[in-house]
Amino acid sequence: MKKTLLIFAVTLILLTISRHDGFSQSTTYPTIAEFTKGMEEKPGFFPLQWDENTGKIWLAIPKNNEEILYYPSLASGLGSNDIGLDRGRLSGAHVVHFRKAGKKLLMTERNYAYRAITDNAMEQKAVEESFAESVLWGFEISAQSDTHYLVDATDFALQDAVDAASAIRRRNQGNYHVDPKRSAIYLPRTKNFPENTEIEATITLTGSGAGGYLRSVTPTAEAVTVRMHHSFVKLPDDGYTPRLFDPRAGVNAVSFYDFATPINEPIVKRYIRRHRLIKKNPGPAPSEVLTPIVYYIDPGTPEPIRSALMEGTEWWAEAFEAAGFINAFQVKLLPEDADPMDVRYNLVQWVHRSTRGWSYGGGITDPRTGEIIKGKVTLGSLRVRQDFLIAQGLIADYLETGEVNDVEMLDMALARMRQLAAHEVGHTLGLPHNYIASAHDRASVMDYPHPLVKMSDNGQIDLSDAYDSGIGEWDKAAINMAYADFPEGSDEQQEIDKLVTAYRTKELDFLSDQDARPAGSAHPSTHLWDNGADAVQELNRVMEIRQQVMNDFSEKKIKMGQPMAILEEVFVPMYLFHRYQVDAASKVIAGVNYQYTLRGDQSPSPSPVDATEQLNALDALLATVSPENLQVPAKVLALIPPRPYGYYANDRETFQGKTGLTFDPLTPPKVAAEMTLSFLFHPQRASRLVAQHAMDESLPGLSEVMAKTITTINRFDAQTAYQEEIVRIVQKTLLNQLITLYQNGQASAQARALAFSGIKSLNESLPASGTPEQMAHQTYIENVIQALEQEPITPSKMLPTAPTPDGSPIGSESYQWLAPVCDFTVH
The missing domain is CATH 3.40.390.10 (Collagenase (Catalytic Domain))
Structure with a gap:
């Protein structure tokens, strides 16, 4: 008898626990109408209820378990390009459905990267159960009607949905987290429509260790307040017809694995991205x-x-x-x-x-x-x-x-x-x-x-x-x-x-x-920020325009009453006016003409650029590092004084000189020389030069390009002490690039071997001179080479590179x- 009573008592306790833990199959909820009495209703796609007394937003989720589209976004941002949290930034979209589990609704994202496009339900299930899905949130059910469950969406809305804290941390701007006490639903932008529901929240991230980027755009860096937006959207109907992706068509794609594909066909499917556009009168006619x-x-x-x-x-x-x-x-x-x-x-x-x-x-x-x-x-x-x-x-x-x-x-x-x-x-x-x-x-x-x-x-x-x-x-x-x-x-x-x-x-x-x-x-005609059908011809033309602009540069480039020092910000994009055309012309060297092709296309096979064109490109590139082209005109140097009080240096848009507050006349030549020579001796380009010459001896190889580069630079005719120093800068820059190539594991072995040979050749071919400056220069190069023969040279032991200012059409790379x-x- 006692044993029976004990079993009954334990059973009763377990049942009671199960009910409190949400596992009861007969939980009774109040009606939504009863529960939301006195709240402000916002009818629409997912009906909303706003409780002014508690500051909570309640979401009525349909019981039909249909998939919808959910995506978070940033309604108001930081205003910092470097951190990247812009006003209007969209986060990734998720196809979700709401699955009931006891007293919870699990907001679950299906894994559409892996599918089985088939009518066989068991085949579809096999794929779904083979790959993970993602439960994005778990809502507690508080009330229900015949058609909807009511859940408290406040905590969901107040989360860091766009991962702003991580964005701040990745840019080394501090460690932040959401402060719930300083976050709340933003009612003016919480709205409802027939096919979409929009919830917005004021989110405050608090933390410490704010970096310069963050401090520059927040009134108090310890509290970063933005607004995050949540969109629940009805998915399009099945009236849209996907179009298969073709790499030649110039249209973006979505891709996925279709495990229902026959074995003799590609398992990866690709559809192009496009808007739905349906004609009133179907067919090709307008x-x-x-x-x-x-x-x-x-x-x-x-x-x-x-x-x-x-x-x-x-x-x-x-x-x-x-x-x-x-x-x-x-x-x-x-x-x-x-x-x-x-x-x-x-x-x-x-x-x-x-x-x-x-x-x-x-x-x-x-x-x-x-x-x-x-x-x-x-x-x-x-x-x-x-x-x-x-x-x-x-x-x-x-x-x-x-x-x-x-x-x-x-x-x-x-x-x-x-x-x-x-x-x-x-x-x-x-x-x-x-x-x-x-x-x-x-x-x-x-x-x-x-x-x-x-x-x-x-x-x-x-x-x-x-x-x-x-x-x-x-x-x-x-x-x-x-x-x-x-x-x-x-x-x-x-x-x-x-x-x-x-x-x-x-x-x-x-x-x-x-x-x-x-x-x-490698393609000789495919570049960013270039012009013209012939990259080399256009580089020569751009250099002529650049020279004209440099010759005409004067204080009249800024308005009366502006500090003379800001002339530098106008001068920088003029001095580097050729920067992208240099990139374009460099691709002619060891360049390869090709197209996107499918089997059956009547397209020419990939072919190397003609040898004469490659050598013309080399001549044009080497001309950009001549002392005549690299020197800053004396009249420009005389125009740019140190920055006045209240006008701090714009380090991104100006040259990072070595002379303190004064404009450094040697940094611009160094920046431009590094730009040209780094393109010319890029590891992939150097490796292609080796390969193309091995396949066709009529095409230039890396040894020929290096020899011509070394000879041309060493024979530059410097007319002034300023130009002599520029030549030494170019020679040191060439040495740096060859050492970088020699030590780069991504370059082919022969490219690295030839780079080491070129390093010695550069040293041996330096013109003899008795000036203290030239002797110091030669001693420096000899010491660097001797050190290189003993062990790899770290960047700290090489001549430091000069950062390229961002003063270009959109910015640097x-x-x-x-x-x-x-x-x-x-x-």
Whole structure:
């Protein structure tokens, strides 16, 4: 009897515990109406309830367990390009559903990177259970109705959803975490709509160890307050038809494993990214569309920039018209009552930062199909000022009377804004960069354009054609391949093949980031910030313009009343005006012509650049490091004094000299010499030189290039002591580059062997001289080589490199200024 009572008591205790732990199968919840009495209701996609008394937001989640799209974003940011937490930044999108587990709703993300596209449910289940899913949050159920569960979404909304603390930490700007006491729901931007629910919160990150970037953009660095936004969005219906990816088409893709694929077919599937666009009258003939693509411009953009952005964005209408879509692409100003984070608005947003930085074209894509749901462009406001600065250095002639005529400079800056808007919107339409377009008469806004500066017949700088106007021929071809409505019953791949053949017949082509960005890349016509079909010819032309600008440089480049010291900021992009064309010309050396090809294409095989062209490129590059081209004109040196009180040095946009407050006349030559010689002796280029000469002795090899470089530099005719010192700088820089090549494990063994031989050759061929400066120079080189023969030389034992200022059209190739990916990155 006692044993029976004991078992009964234990059973009762366990049942009681199970109920409190949420495992009871018969839990009774209050109704949502009862629970939310007195709260402010916000009906919509996921009904919201706001409790003013507690500061809580309650979310009613449908019981149907249907998948939706969730993505967080940053409604207000830090204003620091270096940290990267910009106003309007989108985080990754997640396809989620809500699975009930006892008293919890688990917000679960399915792993769409691995699928089985089949009607066999068991085959689908096998894939789903083979790969991890992600539970993004667990909500406690507080009430229910026949159709919904009610959960407290406050803690969810107050999380660091965009991982801002990690972004701050990665940039060494301090250790921060969310402070719940200083965080709260931001009701003005918490809204509801029929197909999307938007929740916004004020989030305060507190911490210590704030770095300079963070301190410069926060009023109190120990408390960083931003606003984070959460979007719950109805997924598109099944009326969208995915289009298979083709690498020749110039369109971005989503990819995934399809384990239902037959064994004799590729398991990785790829769909292009594009907006849904359906004609009223299907087929290739021109037709209006059921729902146009509409882009909205941020009304916070000032004039005349706002109008320029609208004009540049509107260029894409021509591309869609050419593809057979009538009135399919439209541009409007964002309504005052619209929420920029609302998924219904494709947006071009104007963002302010404390420093100049990238612009982005991104958005939200349905990862299941590649359908673009929201296009989002972020444009940094300081970019336009950099273009104005370049124009200022080229043509400014401010009078002593104080009279100002900025019209031509403003025109160039606004022309760039039109092009930039079109470029970033192009990313949100699905297009990647096309860096070969500049070699085909500026055929695409998806290239990075350097201002095309010309010389008029009377010897004046001409900016009238600095930036092209309108969509290029490639852009029309790419939009056609992405969006064209093919004839009913046609084979899609065959139609794409026809379009590829058509654009290649017009001598257009497509090559993107992996072919252009790496400093050692091989294609002779694929570069960033270059111009012209012939990179070498354009370099020679740019050097002539650079010389003209240097000769004409004067105090008239700044306005009356401005400190003379800021002339340096105008001078830097003029001195380095050739920097990107040097990069372009270097790729001719050991260059290889090629295309993206599929089997069956009638495309030429990859082929090396002609030997004569390679040697012409070498001559042009070596001319850029001559003392005549590297010296800073004496009159410029006389113009730039030390910085006055209150005007601190702009270390990013100016040269980092070794002479203290005074302008260092030897640092600019060092920067420019390092730029040219580092491109020339890049490990990949050096290795290709070895390989191409081994395959064809008529092509130059690394030994020939090194020998000509050493001979040319050692024979420079220095006319002044200043030029003599520049020659010594170039020789030391060459030594550094050859040592770097010799010690680089990524270079081929023979390239490293030849680099070591070149090091000794450089030393042996130095001209004899009895001056103390030259003797010290030769002793330095001999000592470095002797040390190298004993053990590897660390960078600290080599001549320190000089940082290249960021004063260029967008910035340097460094992390701080160039993005990756200013691309279509968020999906």
